[in-house]
Amino acid sequence: MSKLSSAAELKRFRQDVLSRRDPNKPCLSICLGTGCQACGGEKVYQAFAGEIRKQGLEAKVDIRRTGCHGFCERGPLVVIFPREICYLKVTPADVPEVVAKTLVEGKIVDRLLYTGEDGKKIVHEGDIPFYKHQSRIILGANRLVDPTRIEDYIALGGYSALARALFVMTPEEVLDEVKKSGLRGRGGAGFPTGVKWETTRNAPGEPKYVIVNADEGDPGAYMNRSVLEGNPHSVIEGLIIGAYAIGARQGFIYVRQEYPLAVANLTVALEQAREMGLLGANILGSEFGFDVAIHRGAGAFVSGESSALITALEGRVGEPQINYIRPAISGLWGKPTNMNNVETWANVPAIINKSAAWFSGIGTRGSKGTKIFSLVGKVNNTGLVEVPMGATLRQVIFDIGGGVPGGKKFKAVQTGGPSGGCLPAASLDLPVDFEELERAGSMMGSGGMIVMDEDTCMVDTARYFINFLSEESCGKCVPCREGLKQMLLIYNNICAGKGREGDIELLREIAEVMAEASLCALGTTAANPPLSTIKYFRNEYEAHIREKRCPAGVCKDLIRYYIVPEKCQACLLCAKSCPAGAISGDKGLVHVIDQSKCTKCGACLEACPSRFGAVTKISGKPAPAPVPAGTRVQKRK
């Protein structure tokens, strides 16, 4: 690869790449994102490569290794271009058939297709409901590029926004465009990106720095990872454009240690960009020079907070700092520093290419563009979902996510990561944007979305998040550390049946002070899980505290397993399944659980055939006394 020294050379390079590509030549786009890798994507890739070699089809078929396509639930995914045939859950055993039938004969392998609710098979990726209702400005490119081949990105028009910024626009014009677009930070707080850039640009002091926050410590969220792994150049291009607008010559990408593939792909991407003159001195032959270094952070949730991240970059312990001067003015080594989230940066090239007006045409009044959510939990189609701001929770969870599995009822969705709030079914028509979520008592955060069904205990859920936060807080400031410690004790008591009158109010009192007085946003937002669950699911708290009953049957200390004598068929299945040896019974004898031995693992309930339904879960009252030995002879129906 030789250096490109002008916008014209970039254009020529692109045309060159395109002219060597036949748009009608079949191309297998094989997802090797983390999700698909975990279910055997690499083996599928190897099988295709081997089979194509065996059949002598190398010249007739292209294979592309890509990052995450989004529908991780059904991985490994293979999309065959140009027809965009989408095969799901592909195994190496399927490969010879796909090659022989689809690639050679042009026929579809039905069994690998998506089956719609009406039982109809769907061939094209874009027709699958999971994809059909999305607007994938950012994620859509993942299946089109091999992240280790810069020419794939350039073929899609990559780096043309950079060329436009450098040669057609002044830094002020770039800044203005981003401001007008209404882009807001995707890292959680939703701060207007252009305004932040401007503050850094106008701040006195040199040099200035730009930072990509790729810490992504929110468990369950992996949109940043998928963009970095699948399309690193989109982030790099956004970063260079930002640096040009701000006047920075050095950038840092702070990636968590646990993302080795993201680091590897970023490293390759940065090298290729440097080789091609897209990074370094005189980018594309312009006056502008800029370079980027990768910093690998030891991943703790709190180190993603901006002041903690900056401290870590400086080589100190990454802990939130008390500083009322914003990083935009005094950040890394006391210099003006602009930090944005991965997804924020990845939006920039599209805004420069397609205009602020185009971008601000998507979304709601206060929140523009799209947002990527990681949809997980009790939902049929888990994966990464990109929708315009303002899409409703119902559209995301039901139209795209396919609703709750197993015919269960939807109960709540937690948005915004561990310190987000839980919203009930009544909020399903809420248009999701920064303002609406906050008004409802939750937040956008990084875009985590955890769906919960009727079998979820909301008190236990709040306890889970408070426990997570109590371990992941930095432990520096009193309201957060001591507040979380005391809340956790209260939650443990409530869930153990030791809750007292006044506990709900006490939780609220602590949460309200944490929200106002904590040093960083971890502590101020940690109030969301308790406050939102108290607001929407107060009756569950009251059941735990007053009746010692867990309505969802989750809190182990509040439930008993009981075998209904009239239903027991003495089949021995439950007794065999019990790891604690708590069930006595024999052929022809009604089975009985010894409550003192039972560990409440629930194995017996699973084991008892549903047509008998003899094992039950009881909460809020003691299990009935066991049937006396004399009457234990089972009556067959």
Add this chain to the structure above:
Amino acid sequence: MKTIKLEIDGQQVETAGGTTILEAARKAGSDIPTVCYDKRLPPYGACRLCMVEIDKGGEKRLVASCAYEAEDGLVVRTETPRIVKIRKMILELLLAVSATGPLEALAKRYGLKESRFQGDQPKCLLCGLCVRYCAEIKKNNVTCFIGRGIGKEVVFQSDLSHSLCPVCRECIPLCPSGTLYSLYLKGYSGSPEPGSNKGL
């Protein structure tokens, strides 16, 4: 240096540029409580007792006065019902950790009779005074934090404490929780069993 004029609790106050609200307020006679503050050290912002209310951008904002620098025309209130509520809760949380003199005095000032929270006493408040004093003023770095969240602790690095602490002990009177003093009384003279890192 530039003089800053601001209003604290209804009083017009003048102070040198670069001073914090806490410093300016104390000079003007407003008694803002603090636990993690020491004028010899950079602000740390951990106890949150020093929070005050300021008017900023048409809003009432809460800030830690130990770290917020005085600004021209700033209006500051150091003890409103909102602040009292916060201080009471923080004190209640702290009393569960350590009910020593200074904290009990503050509790009394805010009319707090007892804490609804439980904990083993006395425990370190993690105010960081000993750690910061040792590192930044003595440059000894004997004490340090380990862990995070509710598992955070202060430890003495025994190899260093062995030689450095017996001739210093300057952190002991700084400690608001009394944990350093009780360690001292227990004969902990900076020479614990070799190799053991003593958690507080």
